[in-house]
Amino acid sequence: MAIKLRKSYRFALRSSTYITLIVSTVVGVSLYYFYELNPLILIIFALSLFTVCFFILQYRVEKFIYRRVKRIYDDVSLLESSSFQNQAVTTDMRTLTQEIEKFAKDKKFEIETLKVRENYRKEFLGNVSHELKTPLFTVQGYIETLLDGAIDDKKVHKKYLQRANKGVERLIYIVKDLDMITKLEVGDLHLEYEDFDIVELVRSVFEMFEMKAAKKNITLTFDMPYDEPIVVHADKERIQQVVANLVVNSIKYGREDGTTEISIENLIKNKVIVRVTDNGEGIEKQNIARIFERFYRIDKSGSRKEGGSGLGLSIVKHIIEAHNEKIYVESVYGMGSEFSFTLEKTK
Known part of the structure; x- marks a missing residue:
């Protein structure tokens, strides 16, 4: 590794100054008492001495520090740290300290x-x-x-x-x-992109699960009448799977005589956001960050009365992210939950 000279010269400057002052004083006093003192010669001597001392001290100190610092780099390189292997050795203590601190934080x-x-x-x-x-x-x-x-x-x-x-x-x-x-x-699952009406897709999901919802007297509804189609560009089969999973979840954990409501809103010029809202039991705050994990269940009792594989929300998240879109969840425990995801509108 090459030496990277990013250092302070203060040590060499101070040491050279001290040596020059002491030696020049001794020489000046000696010349004053034993020989005729020529101030010009003394100044030239002092400058020459300072220059020689500075370069010798700087060179020796640089070598001394470099040899020891290089051992640190070599030891760290044994840990296969690419951040150290791909850079030059620095003998600047401030820079070295920063690099070591950064390395320690990264490793931690x-x-x-x-x-x-x-x-x-x-x-x-x-x-x-x-x-x-x-x-x-x-x-x-x-x-x-x-x-x-x-x-x-x-x-x-x-x-x-x-x-x-x-x-x-x-x-x-x-x-x-x-x-x-x-x-x-x-990234091995190929998505078949096509243009389709997301409103019609939601209606078909409602029809698919109306009997399941009826068992708990849960109403599946839109937030408002959607008379005009809203055409999006995505994999229709996978998005249907997403909506179905979210609707099924809202039914499973919804209240008797409750409601599952879907809204479709314009987000920005070429995006829509689909919201699936229920007034069910909701999700406790500490569980929200983990609900998209595989097999993660809020109910720690081990009960499987609601069925399912425990993979539904994880699949939903992966499908939406495979479309390079975002999925969000908001929930108030005891009041209900809202899952929402974005889709690209047809241009």
Whole structure:
């Protein structure tokens, strides 16, 4: 690594000044008492001495500091720190201190990030295990019962096979959702962009889940009449999946006799924002930041009475981000929630 001379000369200047003053004083006094004192010669001597001392001291100090600082750079480079490997050695203490402090902060942030990822990995593996274990054990239990003799009873074996089939369907549902998230994360899911009416798409989602909403007497509605189409440019199938997931969530966690309302507003010249609002139980503040994580459930009791794979909101987030759009959530615990996302309008 080349030497980068960004340094203060104060040490060499001061040291040279002290040496020059002392030596010049001694020489001047000696010349005054023993020889005839010529002030011009003394001044030339002092300037020459100062110059020689300055360059010698500066060179030696620079070398001394450089050798030791270079060891620091070499030791840090062993940690594969690209920020240090790709720059020249500096012997300026202020600059070096700043670089070391920045390096320490970066490493601290990196360590904290790795700890968060490790905790997330452990939690994720635990959640995957839990989600897969329940339907697997259900299927295994029914099959073992059939093998133990229940298969001879036609009524029983048909009922057990139907229940085992539901368990398998849940497993397939979870695996498909995981596969989709993986593809979205690595950018392997191809989006089929087209122009379509988002109002008509919302109406079709309402029709799809009106029976589900009716069980809790929840009203699916727009905030106002939309007589004119609002045409957006996106992957219609994926956006339908987003709206469906948000509507299903609002029904699951909505109040009896509640409302799920969708509004579509112009955001800026070429953007619209779609809002899905409910007056359900809402989300506590500490949970809002994590609701888009895979398998993260607000209900820590482990209850699965509402069904689902636990991946719905994570898929929603990934689909919207794959469109280079934004998704937002606002919620007041006990009063309801609002999920909103942006889309590009057709030009």
